[in-house]
Amino acid sequence: MIAGIAAGFTQRWEVLATCLFLTGFFGGGLGPIVSVYLVENVGQKHRLLLVSIGGFNIGLLFAAAVAYLTQEWRLLVICANSIAVLALLIMGLMKETPRWLVQSGKEADARSAYLRILQVNKKTRYRLTTNEWETVVEGAKHKEARKRTFWHLFSSTKLAMYTLVMCLSLFSLSSISTTLLYSLGDLSGNVYLNSTLYSLLRWGIAVIVSLIDRFTPSLGRKHIIGTASFIIVICHIGLTVCEFLGVVIPNLTVAFVFVAAAATSPIWNSVNLVIVELYPTSMRSIAPGFMSIFIRAASGMAPQLLLLARLWKPGPWFVNMILSICFLIVFAAKIPETKGRTLPEECDKSKTAAPTMVEQPLQKVDEEEAERSVLIKQ
Known part of the structure; x- marks a missing residue:
């Protein structure tokens, strides 16, 4: 600017x-x-x-x-x-994504951002329970960060x-x-x-x-x-x-x-x-x-x-x-159709080196179920 x-x-x-x-x-x-x-x-x-x-x-x-x-x-x-x-x-007025906040060790901010996004989208009824939240947070924290390049x-x-x-x-x-x-x-x-x-x-x-x-x-x-x-x-x-x-x-x-x-x-x-x-x-x-x-x-x-x-x-x-x-x-x-599909999370590591895409189900995503944890998992 x-x-x-x-x-x-x-x-x-x-x-x-x-x-x-x-x-x-x-x-x-x-x-x-x-x-x-x-x-x-x-x-x-x-x-x-x-x-x-x-x-x-x-x-x-x-x-x-x-x-x-x-x-x-x-x-x-x-x-x-x-x-x-x-x-x-x-x-x-914007916040970082809950996923990034969790991986950065800012769990309280991640929880706040998660609830705020659900509130704005009027999806609070789909929010995670305390146990579900802790499970997702632990999984995101211990997940190995993968650094990728153009290669x-x-x-x-x-x-x-x-x-x-x-x-x-x-x-x-x-x-x-x-x-x-x-x-x-x-x-x-x-x-x-x-x-x-x-x-x-x-x-x-x-x-x-x-x-x-x-x-x-x-x-x-x-x-x-x-x-x-x-x-x-x-x-x-x-x-x-x-x-x-x-x-x-x-x-x-x-x-x-x-x-x-x-x-x-x-x-x-x-x-x-x-x-x-x-x-x-x-x-x-x-x-x-x-x-x-x-x-x-x-x-x-x-x-x-x-x-x-x-x-x-x-x-x-x-x-x-x-x-x-x-x-x-x-x-x-x-190029496959991407509308209504889950976002690819990661690549599978094959035994011979080259990572390949994780195959995603072709059916339409059930948004009411996915809404509960999508903000963290993606």
């Missing part, structure tokens, strides 16, 4: 670059941590809804609205980073497959989203207004989809991702054909871009949840952190795709069309 606000006042490009680097460096680590914190504290029914209402999209909408109102980059940078003050105030994401065939598929998925999503965002400058109309409408559409669609997810138990993460990815493929086919044939219909191009942008929003939210729900506890922060490298790589590649249009106009859309098709097929084939 401090580096970001300072960037709005600097007069030298060297200082500006340093401030933006620090902002990106520390800001990049927040995403994985926030996702893990949310999943380990929020019930399954509400996760996607909370991510959609208050996640990346609302920040993008705020930045786009400020840009439209000010149309001056210094004010935009200052306002966009100043909103972090509100986040700091909210953080003061463990590839330590078994199943984990390696999950990791490679999710890296490809995030790389494709980032390339598509960045290209669509940069293409706003080429669309007809005011670029600031287009950006605001673009952000509002992304946020609105994400919230609508999350509400459908909340009240439709049979609608899984893969259903959302598959449907939205298919829409993106169709839009990119349309954009590629229009550019290849030299068809100039501004309204049609705008429609394709905005529909594709709207479809990326629920995919981002769902994929981020899938990553956190897919990996065991000891890897739940490492996995999204490692995969964010591919997000940044695709963000750097996307502007080069726009330069490709100088050589072949359909180039950017054609490349992203191929990426979206690969993403749709590979994700559907290799």
Whole structure:
């Protein structure tokens, strides 16, 4: 926050670059941590809804609205980073997860946090008895802490497959989203207004989809991702054909871009949840952190795709069309549904070295029973 606000006042490009680097460096680590914190504290029914209402999209909408109102980059940078003050105030009201508090020897604080979360969620009738609480606490205290590294994401065939598929998925999503965002400058109309409408559409669609997810138990993460990815493929086919044939219909191009942008929003939210729900506890922060490298790589590649249009106009859309098709097929084939499943706790150690995922039951979790101890066990 401090580096970001300072960037709005600097007069030298060297200082500006340093401030933006620090902002990106520390800001990049927040995403994985926030996702893990949310999943380990929020019930399954509400996760996607909370991510959609208050996640990346609302920040993008705020930045786009400020840009439209000010149309001056210094004010935009200052306002966009100043909103972090509100986040700091909210953080003061939040508590660490009961699991972490128990493992840190703060049993009284863990008990307080556990009861507070149950009270907020109106689930106090499911709280553990004194004996049950002591049993769970003793188990968590004596459980061996396992330190994982990026290498463990590839330590078994199943984990390696999950990791490679999710890296490809995030790389494709980032390339598509960045290209669509940069293409706003080429669309007809005011670029600031287009950006605001673009952000509002992304946020609105994400919230609508999350509400459908909340009240439709049979609608899984893969259903959302598959449907939205298919829409993106169709839009990119349309954009590629229009550019290849030299068809100039501004309204049609705008429609394709905005529909594709709207479809990326629920995919981002769902994929981020899938990553956190897919990996065991000891890897739940490492996995999204490692995969964010591919997000940044695709963000750097996307502007080069726009330069490709100088050589072949359909180039950017054609490349992203191929990426979206690969993403749709590979994700559907290799990644299991995670909605309604228990979170993987740990890996089993095989006799030959490579840890493998503990197999989880496929049936839907009985939330009324799981609610009693989920805050500690996860």
